Amino acid sequence: MLKVGIIGTGVIFNLNVLGYLNNPDVEITCLCNRTIEKTKEKIKKFNLNESIPIYSDYKEMIDKQDLDILEILLPHHLHAEATIYAAKKGIKGISVQKPMALSLEEANSMINACKKSGSILSIYENFVFDPHIQKAKELIDQDYIGDPSSIRIKIAMGAKGGWDVPQSADKWRMDPNQVGGSKKGSPVLFDNGWHAFTLGWWVFGEKIDKVFAWTDNYKGIDAPAYVMWKYKESREHVVPQYGNMEFALMPELMIPSNYYNSDEFIEIIASRGLMRINQGTSMGNKMSNSEIFPPIIIIRDGKVETYSEFEKDWKYSFINATKHFIEVVKGKAEPILSGEQAKYVLKFNLAAIKSAELGKEVYLDEA
Template identity: 25%
Template structure:
């Protein structure tokens, strides 16, 4: 089988920690090129992987050297680069949040449909074993009706792991569009939609900047969410957790409580109403902590979708639905009202 030639656009932390190493270990992939507006960084990464180096994404897209690209740039560039790549007949794996507006997301999905190429969004929480097991338990009826949930994603902030530290684009509204809610909250809206198997229909939120005085995006957000069947719960996204990262979710059902990534050893703990407790040791969630697993499985799903001509695990439509919850949260904070997710 001919290997898939890949280009990675944007050579920051997510590319260096996830995309590039995961492409490199994939037997069906040939890493062909990288691109970054920072020429020094582009050259350094290109040299490390023995690939071509570009500073203009249009040149890479039109080079004929690649079949597919990963878009690992600041958020405001996700849509223009993705659309340009799809229009040029390339498959695209785009980092989350997929876009900065619903209109951008719709344009990306339209470009994917028109080109017939794969567009996948990098929502890796769907591939975490504890999350997949929880979804199965809920779908099988084992947990009974779901009443409530609480989910959190927090760490000390991007300055701890971004290649640019405090100077990172993550803190600039013009480039990031949204802070902790876009970096972490969108992962959790995607996770909830996946695990519960339902859409979120109403959102109320408080979205603040109170921990990073140098940032002009949010660093702490708490949302109340309601699903179509009436499940209610909370989502917290924060860049102000100065000690251990939190990436936990608890789901309260009729017959049991599910604790996901809440225990350091057992990634899923099921506490049944009759007092029985079942513990699953399914391997650690991927994280920026050294203890997390390093393979996010996003790359292999993207590559397989292309080679097997299948629907990607997280298509653009799914990325858009998860983004819409974040957009509703921002609107709720602005208007001080409960917002319907369109």
């Protein structure tokens, strides 16, 4: 049985922990958080062993516990430090919450430390494990709608609905030195946006040539924002491939969500068809079971097809992601987002932020 330690028991812990529960292959043996009492509440909430040791210092936890898997759910500026420390202690599987690191230099340090120790490094990305997004990827890979030429990702951010996240829990996201991204900090493009940058790379499976981005500022956050990019040209694709993502603010909109008050919509255009993927974060709300709002819509050969038979709840993307990582540590699978792959997504993300700062397109090969 694999022994699991988790650093960080804040809001996202509520989802990251699910894949470890009632799993015969693993056991959560320790937790780490600065607030011990809140961690005790999480132990009760998820019916964990009440005798689980709780640490306020992750280094002490790593030193004292014999761990096979470590989940790092820390603010961004601590990802590299914690990963390198865990690797030096020989922990076999290290899963890091997105984004990978604040810089490519930090990412390289994480990768090198894990290579040296033989640790498996994986950056946690739940969206690629969402059942309906996985089905969409499968259909694209099967050439069901032909050769894809365009992807549009829209992130809608409301002001009401979802979790009641304490302001204190998000305070660090307003600190540029902790959240990362631009010099002023990028809590939208660098944090929430990581999912979109990953999908932009993963869905098509192609390298990015160049990117252009615009960001505004609303009450201290880097939004609204718009990013467009061109994929590297290939003889395999008749039509040049492009992508774009939009972060739209709706300060009066109520988004009924079991989680964060935001949602995602993806549109893919290919040579023989068009695909629309509805919902991400808010999957599982009232819209999810509407017949006029199916998870996947395809227009192909003059007909409209819908795909609705999925587990409609965002939590399943986390459960599936965690279960997959357990299989990776057992040697039965490969990481979906390895250290090197995550570094590429980081490069893509930082290039967009640089473009917005400079007001011009940025080539990834030069970033």
